[in-house]
Amino acid sequence: MRFKVIINACSPVFLRRVEEVCAFIDAHKTLFRVNHYTDAEALVFYSQEDVEEQLAEKLPFRKIKLIKLKHYQPEPILYALEELEGQNPADLYIFTGDLAGNELAVRFASRMKSSSLVAVEKLDRQQGNMIGSKKVYSGNLLGSFHFIKKPYCLSLARGMNRIETSLPRQKKNINYFDYSTYNDERVPVQCREISKTEEQCFDKAQFVIAVGRGAGNREAVAHLERISRQLGAELGVSRPVVMNAWAPLNRLIGASGNVIAPDICLALAVSGSPPFYYGIENSKLIIAVNTDKEAPLVKAADLVIIDDYKVIIEELCKLIVKSN
Amino acid sequence: MRVLVPFKIVADLDLLRGKKWTITNNRPEDPAFVKKIINPYDESALELALKLADNCNKHGLETELHALTIDKKQADLFLKKLIATGYNLASRFDCAVDLQFNPSAKAALIAAYLEKFGPFDLIIMGMQSSDEDNAKTPYLTAEETGWPCISGITGFNGCETGSIRVFSVNDQGTIEQTIHPPYILVVGNAPNAYLRIPTLKAIKTAAEKEIKIINLETFNITPDQLNTKVDPDLIDLVAVDNSRKSLLIEGPSAEEKVSLLYDKYLKGRLSSL
Ligand SMILES: Cc1cc2nc3c(=O)[nH]c(=O)nc-3n(C[C@H](O)[C@H](O)[C@H](O)COP(=O)(O)OP(=O)(O)OC[C@H]3O[C@@H](n4cnc5c(N)ncnc54)[C@H](O)[C@@H]3O)c2cc1C
Numbered sequence: 001m002r003f004k005v006i007i008n009a010c011s012p013v014f015l016r017r018v019e020e021v022c023a024f025i026d027a028h029k030t031l032f033r034v035n036h037y038t039d040a041e042a043l044v045f046y047s048q049e050d051v052e053e054q055l056a057e058k059l060p061f062r063k064i065k066l067i068k069l070k071h072y073q074p075e076p077i078l079y080a081l082e083e084l085e086g087q088n089p090a091d092l093y094i095f096t097g098d099l100a101g102n103e104l105a106v107r108f109a110s111r112m113k114s115s116s117l118v119a120v121e122k123l124d125r126q127q128g129n130m131i132g133s134k135k136v137y138s139g140n141l142l143g144s145f146h147f148i149k150k151p152y153c154l155s156l157a158r159g160m161n162r163i164e165t166s167l168p169r170q171k172k173n174i175n176y177f178d179y180s181t182y183n184d185e186r187v188p189v190q191c192r193e194i195s196k197t198e199e200q201c202f203d204k205a206q207f208v209i210a211v212g213r214g215a216g217n218r219e220a221v222a223h224l225e226r227i228s229r230q231l232g233a234e235l236g237v238s239r240p241v242v243m244n245a246w247a248p249l250n251r252l253i254g255a256s257g258n259v260i261a262p263d264i265c266l267a268l269a270v271s272g273s274p275p276f277y278y279g280i281e282n283s284k285l286i287i288a289v290n291t292d293k294e295a296p297l298v299k300a301a302d303l304v305i306i307d308d309y310k311v312i313i314e315e316l317c318k319l320i321v322k323s324n
Numbered sequence: 325m326r327v328l329v330p331f332k333i334v335a336d337l338d339l340l341r342g343k344k345w346t347i348t349n350n351r352p353e354d355p356a357f358v359k360k361i362i363n364p365y366d367e368s369a370l371e372l373a374l375k376l377a378d379n380c381n382k383h384g385l386e387t388e389l390h391a392l393t394i395d396k397k398q399a400d401l402f403l404k405k406l407i408a409t410g411y412n413l414a415s416r417f418d419c420a421v422d423l424q425f426n427p428s429a430k431a432a433l434i435a436a437y438l439e440k441f442g443p444f445d446l447i448i449m450g451m452q453s454s455d456e457d458n459a460k461t462p463y464l465t466a467e468e469t470g471w472p473c474i475s476g477i478t479g480f481n482g483c484e485t486g487s488i489r490v491f492s493v494n495d496q497g498t499i500e501q502t503i504h505p506p507y508i509l510v511v512g513n514a515p516n517a518y519l520r521i522p523t524l525k526a527i528k529t530a531a532e533k534e535i536k537i538i539n540l541e542t543f544n545i546t547p548d549q550l551n552t553k554v555d556p557d558l559i560d561l562v563a564v565d566n567s568r569k570s571l572l573i574e575g576p577s578a579e580e581k582v583s584l585l586y587d588k589y590l591k592g593r594l595s596s597l
Contacts, residue, residue: 296342
């Protein structure tokens with residue numbers, strides 16, 4: 001099976017996406033008929049000249065097309081993909097597990113009149129058919145989908161497993177393409193980055209305090225943020241907390257936010273609906289504190305305390321501070 | 325400025341979490357029995373469109389907001405509510421075909437609506453629905469219409485000139501862009517975008533307004549044409565089991581429960597971090 005990966009290196013966190021893609025390839029080696037992720041061919045879009053060398057150094061693929069853009073926009077990427085791949089497409093394209101990956105997979109497939117599936121966790125071949133699995137019904141169910149028309153285009157689910165990757169520079173065959181002069185009057189007349197995604201706050205977090213709507217208000221969440229800092233934990237929140245603007249979006253945990261894997265996840269006043277749980281399921285130890293013993297997280301946690309989170313966190317704080 | 329907001333009514337799946345699901349013919353039975361809501365991301369899209377209209381009005385720019393859903397009569401209550409919140413027109417595509425997991429068909433219907441009842445300047449839609457989780461319809465609509473789109477929208481402002489300042493968050497960071505319509509704006513996790521609650525007076529006035537009902541014949545589309553658009557095809561559905569040990573820490577007081585938790589399970593772990 002001929003497959004290629006599409007990477008948006010305009011994103012400052014593209015290397016983590018590359019590592020996710022590589023882990024996915026390695027988990028499907030038999031299906032892809034490769035020995036190693038390095039055997040994949042990659043089309044990599046980037047926007048700053050000074051990262052060119054860094055890209056050439058860091059991308060772990062033998063065959064790379066480095067494609068320069070003015071700045072990240074789906075339109076020039078789709079245009080370039082059509083031009084570079086349209087005549088002789090691969091059988092399958094793997095896009096990254098983020099918004100850009102979702103959009104590009106769907107729109108490229110639409111242009112190729114082929115199948116696309118977003119947020120794929122697993123691929124399989126059954127009776128000659130390519131089957132992709134992904135969560136549906138808000139993460140309550142796992143759906144298997146039969147891809148019908150090639151080239152199959154899929155984006156990965158958010159926060160999939162990662163592996164460390166490397167490949168010596170001399171083993172790479174790199175071709176350069178320039179689409180930075182692509183001109184489309186419909187694309188934005190002005191584009192300004194207000195803030196760049198920094199190294200994600202949860203990347204190295206070993207202790208996360210995850211807070212839900214049951215916290216009650218903005219002040220309570222701010223208080224929990226101070227406590228988290230005091231205890232050396234990172235604060236994560238559920239979607240309603242973000243929607244109520246009690247905490248910033250970069251703190252969101254879940255299927256549409258951060259997928260975390262700390263040693264300890266202390267979940268306070270979170271019900272544990274599947275889209276939230278998706279974000280914490282890789283935690284080694286999940287402790288749920290909830291007043292409702294029927295809350296779904298109670299069954300999905302390792303340890304459970306049924307009580308008011310305010311009392312519990314104050315008591316815990318006292319103990320941890322005392323023992324330090 | 326004419327704005328179209330396609331939205332979807334879904335079962336409130338938060339009410340089903342932790343429950344056992346029954347699946348028949350690759351469809352879960354359970355959602356049919358729970359309360360219906362506007363899909364959370366579409367709710368944000370609907371509210372952001374109202375905010376945009378408020379802003380445009382402040383700058384003396386007229387707006388016309390259309391809400392569109394593809395659904396049966398159950399949607400009418402929601403459509404009336406949207407009229408009460410400020411939507412100028414609420415339309416329902418009465419389509420007898422099962423369009424679950426068929427985002428291409430939905431995009432084709434939205435594009436057909438656009439062509440017949442346009443021109444529109446903007447389409448604002450939620451990035452995915454809570455049931456199908458396709459996360460494809462907005463992008464397929466972009467391809468059907470040939471309009472550019474921006475995803476991860478968290479908010480926007482109308483400007484005096486008819487251009488719009490758009491804020492979005494994606495892997496790259498937070499981005500501000502100034503766009504000239506037509507555009508498709510795909511709404512992500514937008515803070516402070518719960519749908520406003522209409523006044524009682526507005527609800528009464530809206531009750532008398534008509535909902536525009538359209539169907540496939542309006543566009544000369546046959547059910548077969550929609551059914552051929554299913555790709556990829558859902559072939560299996562199984563429940564996800566997230567259960568863990570779920571060990572209950574009990575004690576006569578909060579203090580004792582925490583003490584047990586700390587001594588037995590946390591102290592060692594925390595000291596090795
Ligand atoms: C497509 C889609 C994607 C989504 N993605 C995400 C996502 O990425 N992340 C996410 O979080 N959500 C996501 N959601 C929303 C998700 O479905 C739930 O609505 C949300 O996770 C619920 O958040 P919560 O647990 O904080 O709130 P609730 O469900 O309201 O739970 C609050 C909990 O607090 C408890 N509580 C209240 N007071 C106290 C107290 N004093 N002490 C202890 N416990 C108390 C209650 O018993 C309750 O269990 C998504 C939804 C959709 C449709």
